[in-house]
Amino acid sequence: MELLISLCVGTLAAGGVYLLLRPRSFEVVLGLTLLSYAINLLIFAMGRLSVDRAPILRDGVAPTLANYADPLPQALVLTAIVISFAMTAVLIVLAMRAHAQLGSDRVDAGDDEAGDR
């Protein structure tokens, strides 16, 4: 399972970085989304992968990490998901406004100096 998850993280991160380096804002948004999926999986896996162990205390089972999944990475992932969702929303609004104002959705500021002076 570790191998599968690490392959997933690696593939997602590679695709994300490739798209992040593309010149158009749509691809960049997709790239950042893929990258944040990769990171969420990574954080999740860092709490150790285990099957059938809920992070909810049960009667008669000692409250140690040997018996339960680590709940902290799950809380961290939840925060990271919320933040990356908000960031993606901001970026999409920004990309749309840039497209409306500049008439181009390229993110590489090619005519920066010529454009506004």
Add this chain to the structure above:
Amino acid sequence: MNSHLLALPIALPLLAGALLLGSERLHASTRRRLSLLASACGLLLALRLLDHALEAGTVVSAMGNWPTRIGIVLVLDPLAALMLCLTGVLGCVAALHGVNADHDGARWHGLLQFQLMGLNGAFLTGDLFNLFVSFEVLLISSYGLLLASTGRSSIRAGVGYVLINLAGSSVFLVALALVYGCAGTLNMADLGAALGQMSPKQQALMQVAGALLMLVFAIKAALLPLCFWLPGGYAAASGAVAALFAVLTKVGLYALLRVGSTVYGSAADDAFALLLPVGLATLALGALGALAAPDLGRFAAHTVITSAGTGMVAFAIGSEASVAAGISYLLPSSLASALLFLLADQLRNMRGGSDRLQAFGAPAPAAALKVMLFVALLAVSSVPPFPGFLAKALLLNASAAIVVWPILLGASLVLLLASMRGFAMIAWKRSAPPPGVAPDGLRGGWLAPVLLIAIIAGMSVAMAPLYRIAEMAAQSALDPSAIANAQQRATILPRPPVAP
């Protein structure tokens, strides 16, 4: 003093920001006064906390009394308190300038308060994940503030600024995941204790995480290969926003120092040895960039880069004397850069949008603006009456590496030349003003620059006590066990056992 007061610098702007965002029915001037009041309270609170930190040393407060492995701790030491004061001053200045300059949208002051909340959180936190959250809070509000300054260049620069910071946040999360996977905690002091007991494999992973963290903080601090997002973004922001942004790069430097000394301790020595040439190169690039800047906004942005480079050099040398010199340099130089941004805003207002240095046919600035500009330019280039000069001399005195001398002195000379060239071009090299255009530069927004000049002047008079405070700050910041000891002292009541 109740140690839970440490949460106030975060809670106060949060409440004020929420109130301001929800107060659309209030009159605009009421909203502005409210924002100014909240910022002023924040400054008073920061001064009170500084007083407390100088008395009591490092203070730790465990939020909600959770044990440190799970809960969040806030840490106050003299360095954090000094940075809170700097944020408080710049917050007041930004709110005040926003009050005067009539450019702000309805939600501008709310965003300003959230930005202050993020800054204060980043300076106070003792937990790596909480540091990430504070970074995101201050970044999201800085995106809003930057884009609120309308114009094509603002959008263009905004896209670049947002993208590089989003990429930085992703790298930050990867580093956090690695750290948690190795140590099982994200509390900085606990991490410092755990690092020594790890297996070599885990230590190697922690080194990778440390390198990633260094990368993230270098993006925030705008160190050399990662500083090209800064000039365009800061020059496009409006004056009050850019003045507040002058403290953003200091967050990166602060985080480098704090995480380096608390978490990694002596393991970070190699990294800091690498950061010394980086800091020197950043410093030189900032000075050269200032010489080449076409307008006052970009000039001010390059002085921010110079200041970050100088601070990095001081922190990288790593002795108590050099860090103290670095802290006493960063405080006045941030204020001086902020002052320059405000004056660039004035110049733009006066000339109808352009703050180009070489503006033929532009009306002459008013005498008062000329004087303030002269003072600001001397202050950013650290000429004797200003506090930056003594701090730089102390830094040279503290640096053992001989290579620091020629680069720091040369960059100072270039910066002074650039300043005087800029002043001459704005104040003297112009044709006669067209008839009918009154020389006018002080419509309203003169209070904030005058306040900043007064504070800088006060600092130059009170340099000796300031340096003594900076020495205490350096001492506590470089002592890796200070936070751990204070964390143990923070009375954590035993929690009741989980009901079976």
